[in-house]
Amino acid sequence: MRKLWGIAVMIIFTLSLAGGVSASSFGGWIGVPGFITLGKTTIELRDVSLDDGSLMMVLSNGSSSSTLILKPGQNLTFGRTTLTYLRLLVNSESLVLLKVNFSYVFPGQNITFGDYRISLLSIGSSGAKLRVSKGNQSKDFTSSDFTFKNVHVRVSAYPKVFDGYLKRGGNVSAYGYTLTFSNATVENTTGGLVETVIFTYKNDTYPVEVGKEADVGVFHVKVEDLAGVDYAKVVVNFIGASVDVERVPDMTFTLSPGQTQKVGPYVLKYEDYFEGATVSLRNPCGKVLSSARLSTASVSTLLYYGGVAVGLESVTTDGTATFFALVDEARIPRVDKVANLLISVSSEGGKQYAPMTVSVRVKNTGTVDLSNVSLKFVPAGDVELISKGSWLLSKIKPDEEKTLQVELLPHRSGNLTLGHVEAKAVAPFELACGGYTVLNFRSNDLRVNVEPSRVSYGLRVESSNRTLIYRPLVVNITVTNTGDVSVPANLTVSLPQGVAVEPNGVFSSAGNLMIAPLSLLPGENATLSLRVIPYMEGTKELDFRVETPLGVVNSSALSLHVATPPTSPKNETPVTVTETTTAPCNGTATVTETHTTTHTETKTETKTKTSVTTSISPVPYTPVSSKVLWSVLGFVLGVLVIITFAWYQARKG
DSSP: OHHHHHHHHHHHHHHHHHHTOOOEEEEEEEEESEEEEETTEEEEEEEEOTTTOOEEEEEEOSSOEEEEEEOTTOEEEETTEEEEEEEEEESSSEEEEEEEEEOOBOTTOEEEETTEEEEEEEEETTEEEEEEEETTEEEEEOSSEEEETTEEEEEEESOEEEEEEEETTOEEEETTEEEEEEEEEEEEETTEEEEEEEEEETTEEEEEETTOEEEETTEEEEEEEEETTTEEEEEEEESOEEEEEEEOOSEEEEEOTTOEEEETTEEEEEEEESSSEEEEEEOTTOOEEEEEEEOOSSEEEOEEETTEEEEEEEEOTTSOEEEEEEEOGGGSOOHHHHOOEEEEEEOOOEETTSOEEEEEEEEEOSSSOEEEEEEEEEEOTTEEEOSOOEEEEEEEOTTOEEEEEEEEEESSOEEEEEEEEEEEEEEEOTTSTTSEEEEEEEOOOEEEEEEOOOOOEEEEEEOOSEEETTOOEEEEEEEEEOSSSOOOEEEEEEOOTTEEEEOOSSOEEETTEEEEEEOOOTTOEEEEEEEEEEOSOEEEEEEEEEEETTEEEEEEEEEEEEEOOOOOGGGOOEEEEEEEEEEEOSSEEEEEEEEEEEOOOOOTTOOOOOOOOOOOOOOOOOOHHHHHHHHHHHHHHHHHHHHHHHHHHHHHO
């Protein structure tokens, strides 16, 4: 009897746990139009009235819908949900401040408040896992208290709703869901007694053996003991989560009249306070983009521009005001949202070392004009640009399209990336100080299949391989393009020491190398000639090479034997050289001097030739008048010397 009284007391205590289960909630600003989704129930916030601030809502549960009107301060209850309408801020965009109380959230269910979506992924004894999403951004959380962007979420999951003895026929209830202990059995098996407690949930039965646990509908039941068949000691958890969501402003700040605050990409200025706070949103250069007079009334004006909403929270008697701001990054003006240049490069492919045409398609897919558009093709490695690769377009209007072309020469074969196009353009932008900004664009990478080419050149050298020193020798070199593509090539001749080349305007020199450029179509040939002059005897090796970007594709050599012609002493004969010299003076006189020398001049015909050479050289000459003057002076000086000597002798004697 004492045990039964103890069980009864435990039942009274544990039943009180179910009454302590709390519901979920939401509080914060939501844009109109907008939606609230609670499981299968949807609340559409359709419109607001500028006269009295009335909010029109459409309530639906999948099978039926109804239109409702609420004024600020009123609330609406439907099922386990209560919605309270607190305040309205209106302008080109409208915000309503709501408080919503609703039931537990179950695994697999979603709740939505405006542009935020919360999904309960799983739940268990260790807690709940939730996913919070906004737009294309999402994050999973397992903690009971977290913040995502400007929503603060607190979670209480898997609450215990019963712990104790439950009498047969007794119920455990939580938020309209009921679990009933309907029966118990004791079965004698070969393994011993098997005690089973049978529960009923929504007319379905669920047997659970003593010592085991199982999910029964929205409940998780653990059976710990069975007293007879009338009392079962059980622990019951509710498979749901209490989710409290608060949408907090992105910014809350206090200003005095005249002060400014940066909000997103804008600058908010608190202009003055007179029957409300006059504020403006400006671009970074101070240009006013939007302004409004705000108040703390239940129906007030909202300051809104390009993704930023500002409201007045409170104001003191001296005009100091506290503002809040909601920033929607997705709606902030960005020039790339309205200005875009789509650049596509394409080609049907080509052949290695063969010119190929590439099409460059340019289209303005934005909504504003683009001006001063400069484009440049940037070739990849081993790709040569052989045509104009840059363009300047004065203007491209929205939806206007232009097609340009560029010629490339690929130096490799295979599936290659040949390059891309880069562009710059000027576009109007409201947040730029000058009203315009410069944008950069890029095309796709041009990737095509380039077939390999056969690069081949024939080389033939024709010349005598013997000559005499100082005797010129003509060497003919014939080059034939035996490949299937025209490739830039050079004919290079390497000269040994003791061999000179007569310039001919075809070859250029670089040290001991003579280089001639070649440009031959497949099947074409060219013959080039060199006039070489050996000035040292011996065997001289001349090397010939045909070089392309791939390297040396053919080579040849010529061994030249240079000899000195034979000479003989009997071939020496005297040669008379006559030199005639003419020297200009006050008069004109010609003095001729003749002398004879002997030398031998050797010719390849081994003949001796006598030559007379006449040359002019100066010879000293004095005119007659000068000779007479110098004779008189000599006579006078002689007389003076004799007189002086006679006087000296007289004095001495």
